[in-house]
Amino acid sequence: MHWEVAPKLRFDLVAFAGLNLSGERRVVEFHTMGGRQGELHTEDLKSLAIVGPLGLRVVLKTSEDPENWMNHSWRCIRLLAGHTFDTKEGRPCVRVPDLDLLNRFDARRTDPEFEETFEEATSLDAPGWTFGHMGKSPLKQKIKSIQVDLL
Secondary structure, three states, X not given: OEEEXXXXXXXXXXXXXXXXXXXOEEEEEEOOOOOEEOOOOHHHOOXXXXXXXOOEEEEEEOOOOOOOHHHOOEEEEEOOOOOOEEOOOOOEEEEEOXXXXXXXXXXXXXXXHHXXXXXXXXXXXXXXXXXXXXXXXXXXXXXXXXXXXXX
């Protein structure tokens, strides 16, 4: 997994090998001094939770090509006021129970009755807490690069 992380960010990615935040759980913690604890592999990522400060932006990319990644499948997830819930520790969090589907930011499970994809976008400036581009392949178990910064 290739990481592009802005300096001085404190956040956690909790990845699950199964849908609906199930299966093997992997936690990757990033600390303000630049340290990272935990590993994440492409096959470990079907659903996830993101814990961090408001304004955090996480972009999941299926391509490592710095010039052409937007032509492949990708998804942007942002922690925005009114679109997060607080963890037990009081930190803002969003959940994504299926990388390829749109659900509420606090959903624990996908609803098979109302499956839909996230909003299609052509840039990282699109409105909403999550959006992206569904190319020819799904996102689940295809993420090769993760970009994280603060808006």
